[in-house]
Amino acid sequence: MASTLYFIGGGNMVTAIIEAVRDKSESYPVDALYVQEISQARIEDLAQRFGVLAADPSSTPDADIVIIGIRPQDDLKTVLESVSQRFSPERTTVISIVAGYTIEQLEEHLGHDFRLARIIPNTLTTTGYGYSGVALNDQASENDIDAFLRTFGKPLYVEERLIDVITGFYPPNLVYHFIDAYVDAGVLAGLPRDIAKAIALDTLIGGTEFLKQKDVLPQVLLNINNSPGGVGITQAYTLNSTGFAASVQSAVLAAVNRTTALGKEAR
Ligand SMILES: NC(=O)c1ccc[n+]([C@@H]2O[C@H](COP(=O)([O-])OP(=O)(O)OC[C@H]3O[C@@H](n4cnc5c(N)ncnc54)[C@H](OP(=O)(O)O)[C@@H]3O)[C@@H](O)[C@H]2O)c1
Incomplete structure (x- = not known):
């Protein structure tokens, strides 16, 4: 069954993920790729290169996976509160790629109902050598995200305390x-x-x-x-x-x- 992906932040890491997902569209069919991004230039570039759809905080598509791809210094509180209001925990699994930002911090603004994964990918997404360190909250299971994660790296399911170690260890x-x-x-x-x-x-x-x-x-x-x-x-x-x-x-x-x-x- 095809999935709908909704990215918030369309910078370097998200672009590397989108590139890999598009390359693997036969094994991981994507129905629609939405990107909510502050920079107009970036969104136009992503739309032209990968056919993504521009979204904004007022839009509420039914996404299977929402990926939080902004930086730790960006306005995470507002973004997470908006996700909790716009998406449904029954359908949507939330993935954060934000370095250093814990599951506890994410749930503080998102609430405790969503299936939530904190992952740290690296930029080797199209090489077959990428890895993603993954920690799950109590609601989430590997089945919720494994097929998606395998489009851009090998998932390493670990205790959350190891996620920062992996973040510092494996960028290329x-x-x-x-x-x-x-x-x-x-x-x-x-x-x-x-x-x-x-x-x-x-x-x-x-x-x-x-x-x-x-x-x-x-x-x-x-x-x-x-x-x-x-x-x-x-x-x-x-x-x-x-x-x-x-x-x-x-x-x-x-x-x-x-x-x-x-x-x-x-x-
Ligand atoms: N790069 C890596 O190798 C890597 C690896 C693992 C994890 N990560 C994590 O991935 C995240 C993104 O890193 P990156 O290197 O891709 O950074 P980046 O290239 O700076 O991308 C972040 C993008 O998010 C946009 N943005 C900021 N606030 C936003 C908001 N409220 N709504 C929508 N878009 C917003 C930024 O726009 P403006 O620039 O106009 O503010 C920018 O285009 C970080 O949390 C980082 O820790 C990165």
Whole structure:
């Protein structure tokens, strides 16, 4: 049976979800896609690219799923109160993608009748490698949202306390930073940038695929590659002494803490 989806906020993350849903329209038939968005330019762009329908706070379509896609610093209170007045808990499941904003905070303005999921997707929605951390309220079950979530990532159903951790851990930004530094390293050592980029991307994919094939932790392969007094162990020593691991770990912890702080600061 086809579903009607109603997005509030049509920014970067919602656009990435809509793109993936449209790509998977055979496995997840969508009857209508509504987007309620403040920016006229954004809504026109979404309508032109994906055929979405512009909606406004006065419209009350019968949506199966409402997705709250605005930022923690936006007017969540007004948006949630409006959702509770315009949609019916019998038909509609509400999904929030707002970082740091808890189920308790959502229910404070939405009420306790709706089936509600707090999810954290990432932007890899069209690659087959995206994940969504998912926590449900007492009324919701996996069946309410699983087919929709699988159009743009692999759902990971977890306790809510892990959602902020996932938010800080799995945006692909860390990988982009690593590739950026890796390509620059090749250029610094004398490679042309296009060659450094091609090698960096394939090495990242190849190294990941090899780890999956062997089904071992990286330490096992490092132990094989790093022979006594060799090039590999010299590189490992340099990474250790310049704080590579601590730098990655500090960045993840800072992102997790920032996520929690954003939720506390939210309106
Ligand atoms: N980007 C990611 O990788 C990612 C991943 C997981 C979760 N999230 C979460 O997804 C949410 C959106 O993030 P984003 O990166 O997509 O932000 P974004 O690109 O800034 O999109 C937010 C959009 O919502 C619009 N908006 C603000 N208030 C509104 C309202 N009351 N009604 C309708 N539209 C409204 C904004 O318009 P104006 O700009 O004109 O105000 C903007 O177009 C955030 O809560 C974030 O935590 C993002």
